[in-house]
Amino acid sequence: MDGAAVDAYLRRIGAERPGAADAEALRRLHVQHLRTVPFENLSIHLGEEIVLTEQALLDKLVRDRRGGFCYELNGAFAMLLTALGYEAELLSGRVYGEDGRLGIxxxxxxxxxxxxxxxxxxxxxxxxxxxxxxxLDTDAEQADPGGVFRVVTTGEGDLDVLRDGAPQYRLETRPRALADFEAGCWWQRTSPKSHFTQSLVCSRLTDDGGRITLSGRTLVTTAPDGDRTEREIPEAELLTAYRTHFGMPLTQAPLAPTPPTRG
Incomplete structure (x- = not known):
């Protein structure tokens, strides 16, 4: 990333260029990213390719003002941090499912x-x-507006990340390149077993510490205290909702996934 790309990325997330690559500046960049760049899987349901290269990620997140899922968001964020002077590296993880099993x-x-x-x-x-x-250098509880977290070393030397006592995902500690995630990304966007092919979601942190999520046509607003309100968005108003709540200028609405046939 050259200087112009870094400046454009920082404008995208509403952040100033930090004076030093330290932990405090990282905290500001981190929360601003969560507030401005949505976690979303719309590309899967718009028939768009998901390309894990530096230019493709910058085009999607910065130029087109879109969001993405983990490979895109953390891939781009790692690039930004590196360009700002941080020593940042990607780690591979496996997410715990509702049944307690680890993913792919x-x-x-x-x-x-x-x-x-x-x-x-x-x-x-x-x-x-x-x-x-x-x-990452302690297994003590870490209080955060999003919950109480712990990072615990497993017997195999991996790291389990827990929120409010429940395991979220397991990380390997060996650094990975962005290209290493291409097979996992392909599976997530094509497999009928993938959570992302079965759901349609767009979500971001709000400035007050709450969350706003458009799941299919259901707009869910969650206050910092956990109070939730839900509202169904008419199909004719979906593009306006994506633009108003997530700043995404879509030209067509994504198609909601078809529920699997039982029998």
Whole structure:
């Protein structure tokens, strides 16, 4: 990323160029990213390719003002951090399902950032998660507006990330390249077993610490205290909803996935 691309990215998330690549600046960048760049899987339901290259990610997130899922969001964020002078590297993770089983290899991508204050976990691509980076050098509880988190080392040397006592995903500690996630990304956008092919979601953190989510045609507003309101959006108003609540100038609405046939 050259200087112009960095400046454009920072304008996209409403952040100033930090004076130093330290933990405090990372906290500001992290929360601003969550507030401005949605976690969304619309490309899958718009028939768009998902390309994991630097230029493709910058075009989608910055030029087109879209969001994405973990490979795109954390892939782009790692590039931005590196360009700002951070030592940032991608880590591969496997997400815990509702049945407690781990997902496929390269199921998730997160970012380890090495700072003078210690190694930190940055994750702007997991939907509901911590608002700020998590410390990786302690297994103590870490209070965050998004919950109480712990990062625990497993017997195999991996890292389990827990929120409010429940395991969220398991990270390997070996650094990975963005291209390493291409097979996982392909599976997520094509497999009928993938959560992303079965659902349609667009979600971001709100400025007050709540969350706004458009799931199919249901707009869910969650207050910081957890209070939720839901409203069905008429099909004719979907494009306006995406533009108003997520700043995304779509020209067509994504097609909601068809429920699997039982029998």
């Amino acid at each position: 290899p390269y199921d998730h991508a997160a970012v380890r950032v090495r700072t003078a204050e210690g190694p930190l976990l940055a994750d702007v691509g997991f939907g509901r998660h911590s608002h700020f980076p998590l410390r």
